[in-house]
Amino acid sequence: MSIDLEVTDGIAVITINRPERLNAMDLDHYRALSAAWLRVRDDDAIRVAVVTGAGERSFTTGADLKSVIGKTPDLAQLWQTQQDALLNRGLEIWKPVVAAINGYCLGGGMTLMLATDIRVAAEHATFGLSEVKRGIIAANGGTQRILAQVPYAIGMEMLLVGGTFDAAAAARWGLVNAVVPGAELLATAMDYARRIAANAPLAVRAAKELAVRGGDMSLADGLRMEQLIARILNASEDVQEGTQAFAEKRAPRFAGR
Secondary structure (H helix, E strand, O other): OEEEEEEEOOEEEEEEEOHHHOOOEOHHHHHHHHHHHHHHHHOOOOOEEEEEEOOOOEEEOOEOOOOOOOOOOOHHHHHOOOOOOOOOOOOOOOOOEEEEEOOEEEOHHHHHHHOOOEEEEEOOOEEEOOHHHHOOOOOOOHHHHHHHHOOHHHHHHHHHHOOEEEHHHHHHOOOOOEEEOHHHHHHHHHHHHHHHHOOOHHHHHHHHHHHHHHOOOOHHHHHHHHHHHHHHHHOOHHHHHHHHHHHOOOOOOOOOO
């Protein structure tokens, strides 16, 4: 039982490793997952992350209800907004995150998926925001992100009915980039990650941040921020390397500077 993190060639693979509980997470697992996200954010050797679940049955079903739901923490914790920060709880990670969804993606699993950037689902994956069936809400971003990612009526059905849907529906609604056989899931996710990691890391992070922040800005403000960031990047070593590599007809060797 753990949150595993392995880094190879600039790609961090985070595995929620509790298959005997469908990769549901208790407080200790959430803390470990928070530590993994912080490393992804802060480790310059990491250019992109892949998050998945151990085994073939489940990505994650979110909170382990027996150990998390119904607990009453001290009221003061409500204002400790950065304690045990998570990707879906608002931790700012501008490195791209790829989700490899290998089975159940329910409750907190789906809110985690909604906070990722690229999603690959196994054909047998099952999705749902079922919190209302347990007397709670799709927190950690579920109520805040879903309507930006699917049509209004579809999102409200997910939040209010709490039913489940399959990978084909997830693809139809634009929630996932690809649906593949289970045996090809991780390889497909890693292919996305490798292609992202090959790009200029500063430009990739800037593109993600501009796209995400732009949703909360006027077009004029977003265009101005885009102009400023483009000007900053134009003076980077990566731009020089990219230009020289193009001229020399070779693959660029970006350093993130």
